[in-house]
Amino acid sequence: MENIFTDEYFMKKALVEAKTAxxxxxxxxxxxxxxxxxxxxxxxxxxxxxxxVTAHAEMQAITSAxxxxxxxxxxxxxxxxxxxxxxxxxxxxxxxxxSKIVYGASxxxxxxxxxxxxxxxxxxxxxxxxxxxxxxxxxxxFRTKR
Amino acid sequence: MENIFTDEYFMKKALVEAKTAxxxxxxxxxxxxxxxxxxxxxxxxxxxxxxxVTAHAEMQAITSAxxxxxxxxxxxxxxxxxxxxxxxxxxxxxxxxxSKIVYGASxxxxxxxxxxxxxxxxxxxxxxxxxxxxxxxxxxxFRTKR
Numbered sequence: 001m002e003n004i005f006t007d008e009y010f011m012k013k014a015l016v017e018a019k020t021a022x023x024x025x026x027x028x029x030x031x032x033x034x035x036x037x038x039x040x041x042x043x044x045x046x047x048x049x050x051x052x053v054t055a056h057a058e059m060q061a062i063t064s065a066x067x068x069x070x071x072x073x074x075x076x077x078x079x080x081x082x083x084x085x086x087x088x089x090x091x092x093x094x095x096x097x098x099s100k101i102v103y104g105a106s107x108x109x110x111x112x113x114x115x116x117x118x119x120x121x122x123x124x125x126x127x128x129x130x131x132x133x134x135x136x137x138x139x140x141x142f143r144t145k146r
Numbered sequence: 147m148e149n150i151f152t153d154e155y156f157m158k159k160a161l162v163e164a165k166t167a168x169x170x171x172x173x174x175x176x177x178x179x180x181x182x183x184x185x186x187x188x189x190x191x192x193x194x195x196x197x198x199v200t201a202h203a204e205m206q207a208i209t210s211a212x213x214x215x216x217x218x219x220x221x222x223x224x225x226x227x228x229x230x231x232x233x234x235x236x237x238x239x240x241x242x243x244x245s246k247i248v249y250g251a252s253x254x255x256x257x258x259x260x261x262x263x264x265x266x267x268x269x270x271x272x273x274x275x276x277x278x279x280x281x282x283x284x285x286x287x288f289r290t291k292r
Contacts, residue, residue: 047218051213051215052213052218053218053238053241053242054205054209054241062199062200063198063200066197066198066199067197067198069197070197071197072193072197072198086241087234087237087240087263088233088234088235088237088238090234091234091235094234095199095200095234115264116262117237118233
């Protein structure tokens, strides 16, 4: 039987979150955290609503997943996020020792790759999953702001 | 008249927070955020208690100060923190556009200077304020863990 639990499958769930952020007037970034093919955290960017630069989708997802697991380390977990994490979020992911990060669109200005933020040696990274959908959503958002 | 509101004055308040963390069994890091010589946020590391890698003193102080100010940018604010911020906290401070960061002890392994995390161009940095007291508290804590 075909495995339905692909990276695309979970990225679609992160995209649903990103669209919710869009509808709230937030930069449309969404995230889910998965363990054993089960979503244990879902979140979207809320920096405008909360007036809080720390309210990125990833940060909320990390807190939420740790709360679910009852421990601060996200071993055996995968984060799916529609946009490449920034320095702050990559720094938080470093501390969490998360097993895998999967992101959609790259952020060539503020993403952790350009900024040189270090991830934990145990963390694998997969990029460009549903990249086009993730990028299009971002571009559509910034068009509304012009 | 002598200005009592020196960097040492506010770092002492951050140290009070760090000592509270110590008493709770947390890595003893404390922070305050100040605007116009007024403390608008105070916090200490709570990563163990909350099972949350994002609960560093600085992160909580940023959220708290933004809440007080009713806006996400910490312009004209100074963060006093007993330990050099990590990648995550420096990344959050980048987004906040905070005016000034003052830290006590350096963190040569995980601090933002070693890790190469970028701060906002508007942010000034002062280091080594009450460095000895801040370092001694950290060392005393890790002695209890051996």
